[in-house]
């Protein structure tokens with residue numbers, strides 16, 4: 001666990017396939033930006049998500065959709081660094097890269113939905129994630145499996161209250177936060193488009209404009 005004596009505001013990271021980005025992702029990022037008084041939340045589209053099929057839209061288009069979604073929104077930033085790497089987009093590599101950029105003192109919060117956390121023990125070098133960031137786990141609406149024994153134990157060993165983590169350290173704790181989640185998924189949006197239906201109001205209209213312009217998910 002590294003100290004955070006600098007009093008610089010923490011940075012939040014939200015990685016995703018974003019195929020496409022939607023209001024569930026954006027509300028999650030904005031609520032956490034405000035609730036935790038972050039410097040910013042960076043949204044990072046994965047080039048090649050380790051546990052999913054190859055995305056339907058290519059990386060540059062998914063980045064363009066993220067950029068369109070956050071344009072003019074204070075606190076939300078598109079970050080295309082994972083698209084510059086080849087091979088699978090392992091989060092540990094991203095955290096190491098961000099740490100090299102910002103140094104050791106500023107706190108980092110790696111955000112994820114509970115659905116992602118449930119599989120964390122299958123991620124590449126997963127225990128080391130806490131050497132570089134805090135984990136911020138957010139409940140997402142929908143049915144969830146119980147946590148494995150291994151993850152429950154790890155969660156308990158590192159769990160902290162948000163104020164505690166904010167005050168004392170730059171990395172190393174797990175915070176669980178309830179936010180009013182939106183019942184939206186990229187899968188649902190792709191399915192609507194494939195059926196010729198209109199997904200408007202599930203995602204920003206600037207993103208829908210790009211989807212129409214490039215005839216994505218038909």
Ligand SMILES: Nc1ncnc2c1ncn2[C@@H]1O[C@H](COP(=O)(O)OP(=O)(O)OP(=O)(O)O)[C@@H](O)[C@H]1O
Pocket residue numbers: 015016017018019023024025028111112113114115116138139140141181182183184185186187188
């Ligand atoms: N509606 C939502 N509310 C809260 N968190 C979400 C929501 N949708 C996605 N997330 C979280 O955002 C991150 C990235 O999600 P991802 O890009 O895989 O979107 P998705 O909608 O789950 O995609 P897909 O339907 O293709 O699996 C994950 O940590 C996921 O838990």
Ligand SMILES: O=C(O)c1ccc[n+]([C@@H]2O[C@H](COP(=O)([O-])O)[C@@H](O)[C@H]2O)c1
Pocket residue numbers: 014015016017018044046048049050051052089090091092116122123124
């Ligand atoms: O590092 C890993 O092994 C790893 C395994 C699965 C998912 N991730 C990351 O978790 C984020 C959400 O993934 P997904 O599949 O829900 O879009 C995204 O940034 C992925 O790169 C990372």
